[in-house]
């Protein structure tokens with residue numbers, strides 16, 4: 001590191017220390033002001049809070065005087081009460097004042113403040129509001145400061161550095177965020193300017209660090225340095241090595257600790273709020289970032305925040321495939337039988353629709369729209385409708401209220417046909433070491449044959465392309481563009497949503513069943529607020545409301561054992577064009593989806609499909625309606641992502657995971673202070689050693705290289721918080737199917 005860098009860091013430390021000292025002194029002064037006024041009676045004093053250890057502030061009922069942070073809260077509260085509410089005392093409305101929710105005033109001036117505290121004219125007012133203040137302190141402390149809402153708020157306003165500070169608070173106070181919250185944070189961080197990649201990585205890594213996956217990968221390094229200088233450098237090294245030099249907050253904390261120990265005060269909650277008071281100053285505009293860099297808070301010279309490792313490839317195996325088995329599979333014949341005879345009557349698989357296989361059933365399977373969500377109603381709004389297709393058979397007309405057209409014989413067939421199939425399960429080594437030992441991420445090789453993959457690609461590609469840019473309005477199967485209104489251009493990741501038939505589900509499920517965990521003890525939460533713009537049918541409540549509902553549901557269910565239920569039949573086909581990337585995200589947990597075929601009435605007219613349901617004339621002119629429902633069971637949630645790779649003849653396009661790795665470096669520095677021994681004319685070295693341990697967390701990215709026909713399975717949501725992306729496809733086109741593995745809460749007897 002250059003000398004000037006070191007100097008600027010030292011300067012930043014001094015500044016931080018000075019700021020901390022000023023804050024503490026100011027708080028102390030205010031405390032004196034309140035006490036000197038004799039307005040805190042003894043009872044109130046007893047009710048104030050004390051903090052026994054960092055991060056746990058409780059109402060103790062002792063007579064301990066307020067801590068600096070109590071006072072800081074008080075000060076902010078008074079500011080709030082006096083300035084925001086004209087001193088009428090109505091501020092005690094449940095708003096936390098300093099919770100970073102944006103309500104704090106920036107217009108307060110020291111003049112107002114001093115006037116309020118010092119002037120006799122406000123004495124009566126001070127008396128009146130004092131109980132309110134105490135009440136506020138108690139309230140804030142009882143609930144603890146919610147650093148999560150601070151993070152949310154800072155991220156929403158693109159205040160990246162304050163967000164980092166608040167994230168540290170979340171971690172230190174062990175405030176585990178909900179799944180939807182983590183997902184939102186990751187999404188918000190995605191908008192960090194690409195030029196500020198360092199801060200972006202830091203934020204992502206901090207987010208991952210404060211999830212309930214507490215342990216990280218970790219490495220230890222021991223470095224021994226011998227310096228024969230005058231000792232100054234060694235002292236400097238030892239003094240700074242204990243801090244994570246990337247983190248301005250750590251520097252600040254260290255400075256505050258130093259300061260607070262001399263002030264005999266070890267609890268300064270405001271250490272996480274260093275940047276709070278001047279939010280605007282730290283907004284993410286280039287100037288402020290530049291300024292921060294100049295102040296040494298962000299060090300460009302330090303090691304990379306993100307280490308990208310070479311992609312991981314499934315070890316090669318010579319056991320399969322058996323091509324004769326592939327070409328006669330029931331799955332293949334089922335796929336080949338699918339035609340689109342509704343709507344315009346366009347035949348989908350012109351080359352295959354007449355192909356005969358020994359197992360080709362006697363039925364014509366058709367696709368039709370079973371659910372449609374208007375482009376403007378999608379989350380976020382899109383230029384294109386969301387269309388869910390399903391296959392239905394035309395020759396078997398059941399009168400049951402069931403969408404599952406298959407016969408029992410077919411069910412048996414699905415079990416028989418895969419007896420010879422060899423599937424290999426590969427645990428993903430880099431997600432299953434150290435801290436991620438319980439991530440349970442794995443790849444199943446050879447779930448689909450090459451021909452089956454090709455058939456899926458052909459089937460999903462359909463005969464339509466949305467090159468006109470208009471929303472598909474027919475029943476024709478085909479990929480659809482994804483173009484959220486917030487973006488100038490489409491994402492380039494086209495999608496096709498298909499509610500697969502029970503037979504297709506059973507074929508795949510039978511193949512993978514024995515490799516899937518049969519039980520999950522995790523609390524499975526639902527999150528319809530998912531990243532890509534694919535919303536579910538029942539998404540009406542807000543994200544927060546849904547999270548609350550979910551939490552209630554989970555609380556009512558003390559036994560969180562969930563048993564394997566099946567694969568979500570709503571499949572999302574994604575087609576990545578050149579350079580397209582599915583940006584870093586954490587997959588959400590989803591409820592089950594179902595399609596019910598309801599016999600409506602006899603009708604001789606042909607009907608046109610409607611938005612959310614579809615009607616169709618069967619051969620006997622019975623009218624059926626297909627009702628797509630989400631969360632019909634009410635107790636089934638997904639816990640694993642199930643990603644099927646349909647091809648691998650492209651470049652790039654890894655499924656890349658980001659995970660924090662903590663490196664602990666112990667540096668022993670030996671300094672020799674040379675004293676001359678005149679008597680025997682030799683130099684006498686008196687070595688002094690200083691040992692410093694430095695812990696640094698950086699983000700590592702490593703991809704799984706797609707292999708055709710294999711399935712990547714990994715935990716979703718906050719069960720593992722696996723941050724990942726579909727990396728850019730650098731050449732060719734990538735096809736995947738994305739669905740989830742569902743688990744059902746066990747009924748209590």
Ligand SMILES: O=C(O)CCC(=O)C(=O)O
Pocket residue numbers: 582587643653654655656724725726727736738
């Ligand atoms: O395409 C990939 O490799 C990743 C896709 C993904 O993360 C998703 O669909 O949730």
Ligand SMILES: [Fe+2]
Pocket residue numbers: 585586587641724
């Ligand atoms: Fe994903």
